[in-house]
Amino acid sequence: MHVLPYxxxxxxxxxxxxxxxxxxxxIHAVGCLAVCQSATYIxxxxxxxxxxxxxxxxxxxxxxxxxxxxxxxxxxxxxxxxVGATVTALLLALTVxxxxxxxxxxxxxxxxxxx
Numbered sequence: 111m112h113v114l115p116y117x118x119x120x121x122x123x124x125x126x127x128x129x130x131x132x133x134x135x136x137i138h139a140v141g142c143l144a145v146c147q148s149a150t151y152i153x154x155x156x157x158x159x160x161x162x163x164x165x166x167x168x169x170x171x172x173x174x175x176x177x178x179x180x181x182x183x184x185x186x187x188x189x190x191x192x193v194g195a196t197v198t199a200l201l202l203a204l205t206v207x208x209x210x211x212x213x214x215x216x217x218x219x220x221x222x223x224x225x
Contacts (some may be wrong), residue, residue, distance in 0.1 A: 158183025
């Protein structure tokens with residue numbers, strides 16, 4: 111098992127978290143959150159990868175004759191991509207509404223969010 115995809119996933123996640131923590135713009139924060147979520151795509155694909163594996167279609171061969179990749183991990187990755195796109199679109203729509211109501215996308219200038 112190779113360690114490189116896991117290190118790349120951790121690096122992408124930490125880069126997104128750093129951008130999220132230092133962000134002074136809500137749109138930038140949404141983008142950094144999307145980068146954090148893209149680390150989960152890398153992680154899921156790294157878990158499901160097999161050397162020499164092919165698509166799990168057994169119509170032309172008998173099962174067990176060659177290695178195949180795990181289709182459940184691929185389905186989870188596709189589901190994660192769809193959920194990530196939906197969450198990003200929702201957060202960007204909320205950011206547009208905040209910009210319309212308050213005239214800024216800087217989180218420090220939003221007085222109503224302070225407790």
